[in-house]
Amino acid sequence: MSIAADTKERILATARDLFHGRSYADVGIKEICTLAKVQKGSFYHFFPSKRDLAMAVIDSMADDWAHGFVAEAFDEALSPLERLDYMVDAVYFWQKAAKNLEGRMPGCLFGNLALEISTRDEVIRARLNAVFNKASARFHQALEEAVENGEIRPLDTEATATAMLAYLEGVILLAKTRNDPDVVRSLGPAIKSIRIEHRQTN
Amino acid sequence: MSIAADTKERILATARDLFHGRSYADVGIKEICTLAKVQKGSFYHFFPSKRDLAMAVIDSMADDWAHGFVAEAFDEALSPLERLDYMVDAVYFWQKAAKNLEGRMPGCLFGNLALEISTRDEVIRARLNAVFNKASARFHQALEEAVENGEIRPLDTEATATAMLAYLEGVILLAKTRNDPDVVRSLGPAIKSIRIEHRQTN
DNA sequence: GTATAATTTGACCGACCGGTCATCTTGTAC
């Protein structure tokens, strides 16, 4: 069972890297199998289809993310606004490291997949949407605390949290198009300037 | 010659719609030809390759954009901040109309292509980057005017302009992932809250 | 040791991909 788990894990990790570095459509099962040192038949023993692989990759990445530097960035020991800066920094260093390795900025796997296949596959779209919602919730919590602390003036924390996530994704998109991680560092910190006021309740 | 131009234009328009609504990789030459009522050989009479078609589509869309509602939005008769709101509105109505037609929010063609193929094709990446630079220049000009007018406090207009473009792209990305154009309307106006201060010149 | 299930192997499939090409038709110029 441990060997099997290893094979599945190897497929997953390989697919994740390839999808992230290129795109879903551009990476074939054959290539994944070759790099993961797995036969095609074995692949289909673990994954019913390429689609299912994609969903497993999304889940896997979301997990790593949530327990990795996102957990660090949103550490409650940090002040809310520090968390935002930490998050931006983490994205910057990650993208820079990836570029040094591969020569290209891969951007955000979720953003990439969202724009590539969310118009074609409702299930994957919903999955990616859920990932974004979870990410947005982190921002939301930080903002709630920041308002409580008096670090920032009261605002619509929920809408602003989503706006901040959108901004971060947009910055990564632009940085990827420039193939320059520095864009993240120069534009990223402005995430703290984004404000959506409370809706009027008249 | 006018007939030929029409054929080429028909290919271009069809490809643009299909690439926008789905993705570059997902749309085949054959499908484009069928919808455009053109034979495959004719296609290759006008376009050397699918890649070249993609570049022509980018140029064509950028042109339409620049002379279409972007020109309207950034009309100098409007106050700078009004231009931003106009731009957001235009995106909202466009996406909403597209969703009503096709059932799905297509998002921004440039953003879509950037995330899908900019890691694979340096020339296309550069082309898309140029489009973004032009868009950013529009924001830049508006911000310059706004600062002159005293509509907003002085800031790093160039960096902020790019940040605003990033935000807009991010908002569209999130809206597409939710398949809900209303996201553009609810988050979009916050574009005016983004600020990047002048770098310290000590 | 034997039965059973999990895993691996690699040949194989039809469909479709981007792209080619010889041939035919149409428009243009004189």
Place this chain on the structure above:
DNA sequence: GTACAAGATGACCGGTCGGTCAAATTATAC
């Protein structure tokens, strides 16, 4: 009307795609 080029036709190509499968191998349970 004749010559020439631009455009249209559709059969065709090798390669790759996601996916299948029967048979062989390995691990597990008793």
